Amino acid sequence: MMIQHWRKMTPVYVSALSSVKLLAAGELFHSGDGELHHSNPLPLHWHDYYEMGFFHSGTGIKVVGDREYPYEPGQVYIINGMEPHMGYSHDPRTSLFVVHFHPALVNDNWITRMRTEAHVPFLPDFSHYGPMIPLKDPVTVPVRNLLERIRIEDIQRETAWEVIVGGLILQAIGHLARGLLAVASPSLEDQKRREALKRIHPVIRLIEDRYADPLTLDEMAAAACVSRSHCCALFQFALDTTPIAYRNSRRLTEAQRLLQGTDQTVCEIAYQIGFSSVQEFNRLFLRKIGMTPTRFRQHFYNSLQNISS
Numbered sequence: 235m236m237i238q239h240w241r242k243m244t245p246v247y248v249s250a251l252s253s254v255k256l257l258a259a260g261e262l263f264h265s266g267d268g269e270l271h272h273s274n275p276l277p278l279h280w281h282d283y284y285e286m287g288f289f290h291s292g293t294g295i296k297v298v299g300d301r302e303y304p305y306e307p308g309q310v311y312i313i314n315g316m317e318p319h320m321g322y323s324h325d326p327r328t329s330l331f332v333v334h335f336h337p338a339l340v341n342d343n344w345i346t347r348m349r350t351e352a353h354v355p356f357l358p359d360f361s362h363y364g365p366m367i368p369l370k371d372p373v374t375v376p377v378r379n380l381l382e383r384i385r386i387e388d389i390q391r392e393t394a395w396e397v398i399v400g401g402l403i404l405q406a407i408g409h410l411a412r413g414l415l416a417v418a419s420p421s422l423e424d425q426k427r428r429e430a431l432k433r434i435h436p437v438i439r440l441i442e443d444r445y446a447d448p449l450t451l452d453e454m455a456a457a458a459c460v461s462r463s464h465c466c467a468l469f470q471f472a473l474d475t476t477p478i479a480y481r482n483s484r485r486l487t488e489a490q491r492l493l494q495g496t497d498q499t500v501c502e503i504a505y506q507i508g509f510s511s512v513q514e515f516n517r518l519f520l521r522k523i524g525m526t527p528t529r530f531r532q533h534f535y536n537s538l539q540n541i542s543s
């Protein structure tokens with residue numbers, strides 16, 4: 235199968251990990267096991283929650299922004315969700331545990347004295363290592379142990395487990411901050427990129443809510459109260475794409491989910507996600523994913539059969 239290079243896939247916003255949805259559900263954090271499959275690479279994604287985790291098994295690269303960082307089993311990673319990111323496995327499968335949590339955990343009044351320190355690990359380029367903490371780093375073992383305890387609490391969910399997890403997250407941040415406070419400040423370019431992402435946040439939300447609608451560039455720009463040209467410039471700088479291309483990428487992400495999880499026909503999916511013709515859908519899917527929708531679905535089912543056997 236042709237493996238699509240991550241640079242050819244447009245980053246997408248993960249609305250399920252947006253502060254709006256999770257806070258509405260009364261959740262300050264979201265955690266769980268995950269897998270990366272070599273045969274089905276996904277595009278970079280971003281969200282407004284902080285993220286940290288560790289790899290159980292597998293080797294590959296963690297991409298953050300436009301940079302690649304190798305990972306190996308046992309490594310801890312930590313990133314600012316506002317940076318587009320994704321992991322890509324060199325092995326057939328990589329397993330990992332991930333914790334996403336709202337910055338409010340380190341913003342509340344009672345933690346004011348350590349607020350600056352607590353945010354240090356999530357600044358862009360917080361260390362010369364990048365997002366991956368080396369196995370030999372003294373902070374790796376205590377942080378990984380805390381993440382393991384978070385995982386157990388999440389599985390067992392006994393009385394007051396959420397309170398305990400919140401405390402464990404803060405402990406992990408404390409270990410990271412202690413080890414990383416001496417690093418240089420983030421680059422000016424990274425700061426500008428983060429600001430650009432914030433500016434286009436309303437456009438991203440609009441696309442998430444109405445990706446299947448025939449949104450115009452004027453409507454998208456109006457959501458961020460900027461001109462058409464400025465909207466395009468912000469998208470290009472922050473995500474290296476255009477608003478229309480981002481909308482189409484979001485449609486294709488939904489198409490992949492429907493192809494894998496439903497028995498809807500390719501034609502039904504094409505119209506459901508907003509394409510005006512099946513031909514247009516097939517052409518864009520082939521160009522971005524590297525295979526036709528029918529071939530993508532067939533490969534997915536073949537992969538399931540191989541795993542089960």
